C-alpha cells in the first residue's frame with residue numbers, strides 16, 4: 642500500500658481535481674484506491690458524487706476521538722466505479738485543528754488509523770486542505786510520498802518553498818523514511834510564455850521528480866460541478882488523457898521502486 646498526500650497550502654491549485662481524477666485513473670488500471678478527504682470543504686467528497694452532509698461519521702470523528710473507539714473501517718464508502726473508495730469529510734471538520742490540539746501525538750493520528758485499515762488498498766490518496774496546520778501535518782506523517790500540486794502561474798514556487806521546510810522538519814524526525822516530494826504542474830497553458838517559464842522553474846525545482854503537466858481543460862472543471870470524476874464525465878477529453886498519463890507514471894514510480902529500491906534525492910544535491 643502506498644500512501645500519497647496531494648498537497649499545497651496555496652488554495653485553488655488543483656489538489657482536489659488531481660486526487661479524484663488520479664484515483665479514478667488508478668482504479669481504471671485495476672488498482673484498489675482509497676481517497677481520504679482531509680479538507681473540511683468536503684470538495685473531494687462532492688466531486689465523487691457524495692453529499693458531505695449525508696455521512697454520520699467522517700474523518701473528523703476519527704481524528705478527534707479521544708477515546709480511540711472510532712473504527713476507520715466503518716468510514717469507508719464505496720464508489721460506483723470499481724476499485725474506488727472514499728473516506729468523506731464535511732464542515733464539521735472545521736474545528737478539527739482545535740479539537741486535536743489537546744490529544745496525545747496529534748500529528749500521528751491519521752498515520753496510526755491508516756495502519757488499521759483491513760482492506761489492502763494499492764493506493765491511499767489524501768486530499769489536503771489549503772493550509773499547513775495539523776490536518777496537513779497528519780497527512781505528511783502518514784504519507785510515503787507527497788505530490789505537490791503547482792499551478793503554472795507566477796509566484797507559484799513561493800508556496801512550494803514553505804512546504805519544503807515543513808517536509809524537512811518531518812524528515813528530520815523520521816530520517817529512516819524520507820518523504821519524496823514530487824511536483825505536478827497543473828492548469829498549464831501551453832500558449833503563454835509565463836506558463837512555460839514557470840513550468841521550467843518547476844521542472845528545475847523538483848528535478849528529476851516532476852510529472853508531466855496537467856493542462857487547462859474546461860471538462861475537468863465541469864466534471865467537478867456535476868459530482869463526477871473525469872472518466873465518468875468525458876473519458877476521451879484531453880483532461881482524461883492527462884490524468885491517465887499521470888496514473889501510468891505514478892504506477893511506474895512504484896514499479897521502479899520495487900525493482901531498484903526506494904529513490905531518494907538528497908536535499909543537498
Ligand SMILES: Nc1ncnc2c1ncn2[C@@H]1O[C@H](COP(=O)(O)OP(=O)(O)OP(=O)(O)O)[C@@H](O)[C@H]1O
Nearest residue numbers: 652653654655656657658771828856857858861862
Ligand atoms: N486542469 C484544470 N483545468 C481547468 N480547471 C481546473 C483544472 N484543475 C482544476 N480546475 C478547477 O480549478 C478550481 C480549483 O481546483 P481544485 O478545487 O482542484 O483546487 P484545490 O487546490 O483543491 O483548491 P482548495 O485549495 O480550495 O482545496 C476548480 O474549479 C477546478 O474545477
Ligand SMILES: [Mg+2]
Nearest residue numbers: 656657680684
Ligand atoms: Mg481542494
